[in-house]
Amino acid sequence: MTTPTTYSAVVWTKQGLAKLLSASQQGLDLPITHVSAGSEAYTPSDTQTSLRQQQQIVRIGGAEELDNNQLRFSALFDGEKTYDVKEIGIWSEQTLVAVYSIPNQQLNHKAANAAWVEMFTLDVSALPTQNIHFEVGVNNANIFMAEELANLTHAQLLQGKNLIQQAHSNMLIEDRLRKAGF
Known part of the structure; x- marks a missing residue:
């Protein structure tokens, strides 16, 4: 018997939304620059400024706009660290913009000396997407x-x-x- 899959929405942080609103009012874009992975499972809060047990942070590896409401991007996690992935953070430079985690659930596993490539699709229908862009790093998959x-x-x-x-x-x-x- 299989366990039903639980889906949970990304939680946009207050500081991330404030940064997006400020950029939008100035006619600027909010750059999505990094993704981080952590090892604690919980219900995310919009007041978070960091992941609870961040293990690794990497630059965006690739990005595309699927339509006006969805953005897709990838990140490549590699290196010597090994950890259970239970929380994901989306960053604009030093600002945590969004958090994804599900209580008591492992999302993935990062093995030592192995690469883990993850693709993310964000629903941005409630945000001014014309003011969001991705800064792709050099580690492009x-x-x-x-x-x-x-x-x-x-x-x-x-x-x-x-x-x-x-x-x-x-x-x-x-x-x-x-x-x-x-």
Whole structure:
């Protein structure tokens, strides 16, 4: 018997919303710059300024706007640390903008010396999304190009297969010509 999946909304922090409102009023954008992972499960609060047991913080690896209400981005967690992921923080420079955690639930696990790539989709329908942008770091996993890269790889494999078949046909013709004395 499977356990039903529990879904919980991201909690936008008061300081994150204040920073977004301030940027919006000045005609500026709120940069989403980092994602952090922590090891404590709880019900997030809009007054949080940090994760309770933050283990790692990394730069955004890739980002795209799905539509006016959804933003998707990725983050690559790697390195020697190992921990159970039970809380996620979304940052604008030094400001915690949003928190995600579910009481008594593990979200993922980060193993030592292994990379964990996570994709996040944010519902931003209640926010002025025209004032949110992502600052992508150098550790880009190119997750959003997966379909294009797969298609390119497939085309290259087909081309390689055709070249091998052509070379094999040429070898057979040369062998027949050699046996015929040409």
